[in-house]
Amino acid sequence: MxxxxxxxxxxxxxxxxxxxxxxxxxxxxxxxxxxxxxxxxxxxxxxxxxxxxxxxxxxxxxPGGVDPHCHVGFTSGDFTSLDDYRQATTAAVFGGTTTIVDFAIPRPGENPADVAAAQRAKADQGLCDSALHACVVDWDATVPEQLRALTADGVVTVKMFTTYRGETMADEKTILNVMTSLRDLGGMVVIHCEADHIITDVQERGAAAGAIGARHHAGTRPELAEAASVAEILAVAESVAAPVYFVHQSTPEAVDLVARARGRGVRAYTEAVAHHLVLDDSAYAGPHPERFVCCPPLRSATTVGALRSRVSMGQVATIGSDHCCYDTAQKESVRHDVRAMPNGLPGVETRMPVIFSELVVKRGLPVGRFVEALCANPARLNGLYPRKGVIAPxxxxxxxxxxxxxxxxxxxxxxxxxxxxxxxxxxxxxxxxxxxxxxxxxxxxxxxxLDPAPRGRHLRSRPLGSGLIC
CATH class of the missing domain: 2.30.40.10 (Urease, subunit C, domain 1)
Known part of the structure; x- marks a missing residue:
């Protein structure tokens, strides 16, 4: 032998x-x-x-799951989510996820590269590996060099927001400049799209009518705001031939806009998250509506069904969790006003089991497509493939x-x-x-x-370039 x-x-x-x-x-x-x-x-x-x-x-x-959208110990407004890397990655591995991609989001006045370095240093507390998205809010003379340093150090995706004015919202010129810079560095903008001016107007009218509490959340961030912002960002990306990845798309209209842009040759990608594919806005009529406050909000059952159909059609590249580990007390403290509430749901542990049950078992999604959306494509679109997301030599x-x-x-x-x-x-x-x-x-x-020893590693993502999926 x-x-x-x-x-x-x-x-x-x-x-x-x-x-x-x-x-x-x-x-x-x-x-x-x-x-x-x-x-x-x-x-x-x-x-x-x-x-x-x-x-x-x-x-x-x-293959171990790759969750492309996790917020660990995340501070937004007056609230900080309750987990650290040890807790978040423990939950992840119990749910079948062995790599998380976290966000290094600066507070006002903080330096994006410094925040990324501080978050990266936490990786060794984890039970599994992690990578990072950086974040840029304002463009100034220091940002180009920061982006060069970040991508050289293996942080190739940068989160941006078109909402949350005064905190993390970036203006149109900043978004265009970051897209152009990352295009040349082998990186990609990862973007939260909701038109802030539409949301602000709707929320002000809701507050005046006494309809701004958690029970009214679905109406305070309308589907139109998401579609309008997606269309605008696609135009920016197309104008500078830059790739773009849309986080937590919650409506079929938003997904269709991205699919049509891809048909024109734009390197544009849709992420859905588990709660938008499984839960609907009837949760806001229940006894704890504050527990379900997330952005974008849960949508109608009709919208949820149509979004699921886009997964089956292959128009959704990845399925993440958008994990934000707040508790009931934090959410209840401001349940009367969603504008002040901590947005987000805990989900890193339940992402894979819930999607397998709801989409594979109940609705016939091929298991290979499940692996593609929850393991392989998240690895590809974060510069981690073929190290992650596949079982291969x-x-x-x-x-x-x-x-x-x-x-x-x-x-x-x-x-x-x-x-x-x-x-x-x-x-x-x-x-x-x-x-x-x-x-x-x-x-x-x-x-x-079985093994509680923290051996997590920070993963240096590879430049995306031609490695992006078609």
Whole structure:
């Protein structure tokens, strides 16, 4: 028998699922990376004496999830979300996510590069790896050099906002300048699109009518504001031939605008987030409407159904969580005025199980498309592919053994996020991770944390350029 390369770990007997291929295979791991995919049973003792073996029979073997949209310890207005890197990544791995992409968003007067450096230094507190989006609010003479330094250091995506005037909102010229600079540096603008002037007008009229509390949230940020802003930003991107990625698009109209621009050759990409694909605005009529305040807000059931159809049509590139770990007390403290409320929902742990259950099990989304939207494309569009988002030789051995038939009732008390609630409380889901490996190390198994050691790494993203998906 030919001498074979040493192996540390074999995951046997599962169905490997990548975005573009699935089949029965054993996954061979050495030094934290995938060495090879092998025919089932082709590697046996004594060839692999000393290797750890994990039985994946009856399971899908997925690449670890890549969550492209997480806010960890995020301060907005008077509120700071409650988790740190240790807590956020613990929740992530329990949900099958092994890489998060966080945001380094400056407060007024702070330097974007300095904020990114401070956030990057927290990565080693995590149980899994993380990358960063930077953020620019105002253009000045220092920004070009900051962007050069950030991209050289592996931070190639920059968040911008068209709303939240006086805090994080950037004007049109700043957006154009950052897009142009990043285009030449192999980076990309990542943008939150809601037309601030429309929202401000609607909210002022709502306040005058006494309709500005959490129960009225859906009406305070209308769908029209999102579509109007998306159209404007697409025009800017098209005018300078720059790529652009739209976060948390919540309406079919917004997604369609991006799809049509892509048809014209614009490198434009849609991200949806789990709560916009699963929940609807009926939540604001419930006993805790403040728990569901997010931006954009939850939309009507009709809009949610149409947005889900865009996932099935292949028009949604990625599905993130937009994880913001506030608790009920923070939200209740200003439930009377959504303009002052902390926006966002906890979701890094529930993103993959909820989407698998609602879209794959209930609505027939192919599991390969699930992997594409929750693992592969987030890695591609953040300069992390093929290190992340795929099970292939040379990739990090971030592996998730997924039981596609296991049923679970989601309860906040069973989850690991640093909050007292989940927006999916009581939801019955089918499919969940049973074993999660990070760099070849079993970290979670059957609901137990096996390895609590923080070994998270900050990931340097590669320049995007031609590596962007078509």
């Amino acid at each position: 030919a001498v074979r390369e040493p192996i540390d770990l074999i995951v046997r007997g599962g169905t490997v699922v990548n975005a573009d291929w699935q089949g029965e295979a054993d996954v061979l791991v050495r030094d934290g990376r995938v060495l090879a995919l092998a025919e089932p049973g082709s590697y046996r003792s004594p060839d692999v004496r000393g290797a750890t073996e994990i039985d994946a029979g009856g399971h899908l073997v997925l 040379g990739a990090d051995a971030d592996l998730v053994l997924w039981d596609p038939t296991a049923t679970t009732e989601l309860r906040a008390t069973d989850l690991h996020m640093a909050t007292d609630y989940t927006p999916y409380e009581g939801m019955q889901i089918t499919g969940r991770p049973t074993t999660v490996l990070v760099a070849g190390r079993p970290v979670v198994s059957e609901g137990r944390l």
